[in-house]
Amino acid sequence: MIPVYQEVSVANLTTLCRWHHREHHEGTYTITTTRDGTLTFRKPDGTPIPHAPQPPTPAPAPAPATPPAPPIDPTAITPTWKGDRLNLGYTIAGLLHHHPPKAA
Secondary structure (H helix, E strand, C coil), rough: CCCEEECCCHHHCCCCCHHHHCCCCCCCEEEEEEECCCCEECCCCCCCCCCCCCCCCCCCCCCCCCCCCCCCCCCCCCCCCCCCCHHHHHHHHHHHHHCCCCCC
16 A cells, blocks of 8 residues: 555555555555655556545435424323233234334
8 A cells, every 4th residue: 555665654554445455566556655644646657646526425314203202291200000911912002003014
């Protein structure tokens, strides 16, 4: 990723795809690093390759719609369970009503 004559250090490392990495180490393309860390890529004839523009920033995803919160009153934390057994069929039906299965 850097010319053979430069010392390898964290300051002069960069990420390259496999093709460009091979091309660089085979001497086809050269990469030089300035003191401020700027990289210059050069074609086989020594011509500098111009900087590519930054890819556009994707628009942020819209926030998911959230249902309104249920009203909270003083009885909200009062338990209503009287020790009865769990009615599994009723519970599953209630869960499926609020969270229907997604279509495959």
